Each structure stands twice: as C-alpha cells, then as structure tokens.
Amino acid sequence: MDWGFPRWRSYGSSREAAQVRLCDRHGCTEPGNCPAPKSPNSPDRWYFCQKHAAEYNAGWDYFAGLDAEEAARRESDEQTHNAGYKESAHYGWATSGDGSRSRDELRALEALGLDPDADFDAVRKAWRTKAKEVHPDVKPNDPEAAKAFQTYQLAYEVLRAAEDRREWKG
Secondary structure, three states: OOOOOHHHOOOOOOOOOOOOOEOOOOOOOOEOOEEEEOOOOOOOEEEEOHHHHHHHHHOOOOOOOOOHHHHHHHHHHHHHHOHHHHHHHHOOOOOOOOOOOOHHHHHHHHHOOOOOOOOHHHHHHHHHHHHHHHOOOOOOOOHHHHHHHHHHHHHHHHHHHHHHHHHHHO
C-alpha cells in the first residue's frame, strides 16, 4: 500500500500501455511529437519525428500560394505583432551577427559589401573606399555614380546612427 504516493510504488507496478503517436512519414517507427501544417492556412497537422520534421520544414514556404501583395501584407502583420522582439533588438541585448541588427542595418551592410557581423571600423573603411570611387567630384555628370554615392552615403548614415545608439546605451 502506498497511501496515494505513486513514487513509493515499485518499478513496473503499473502495466498500462503508454499511447505513443508514430511519425507520419511512411516507414518511420520513431515517435511523432513534432507537429507540422499539412498546407498553408490549414489547421490540419502532420506529426513527424524530429529528423523528418527538419526535412519537411527545410522546404516549407510560408508564403506559398500568395501573390506579392498578400505576402507583403502578411509579413507586415507579423512584424506588427512581434514588436516586442524588435524592441529588444533595438536595445542591443546581444552582439552583432546574432539577430541584433535591424533589417535596415543588414541592407546597409549589403550595400557596402560587408558581412552582417562587421564592426564599425570596417564599415567606415568600406564606405570611404566606395564613396571615393563614385564621388560627384571624381565622376561629374554621371547619374549612375551619383545614385551609387547616395546609396553609400545613406548606408553609412544608417550604420552610424545604429552605432551611436549602441554606444549611448553603454
């Protein structure tokens, strides 16, 4: 008698069968404890083991079947609901290269041809090098060079403002 304390029972005293859902992938005998949607916007789910869930999710397209306008609307809705996460990135709770850079900063780094985890000295050096090549004094009356110079200038301003915010927080 265990007086209602199940830990006092001996091992194997309970003989009920445990319900285990198997992976929905044909031929797999692993437990299927990772739900995955059968199709976009559907409540129906597959239940895969971790290995098959990773394979399934690798090819998953969240925006499948949507036109460009609907995909952009859905993406903006997702960002408005996840404002707290964006705020935490703004306050720089992590270091660069791990999600602390905003989308604008990543675009600016891409325009300057830098990696997402580049430090500000590399940004300054790349900006000066690229701006000197297309500066209006070097290439007058060249609209492509003027547009490229404006792009580099804007990218540098975005990254400088982000660096100032990080330094200000200390």
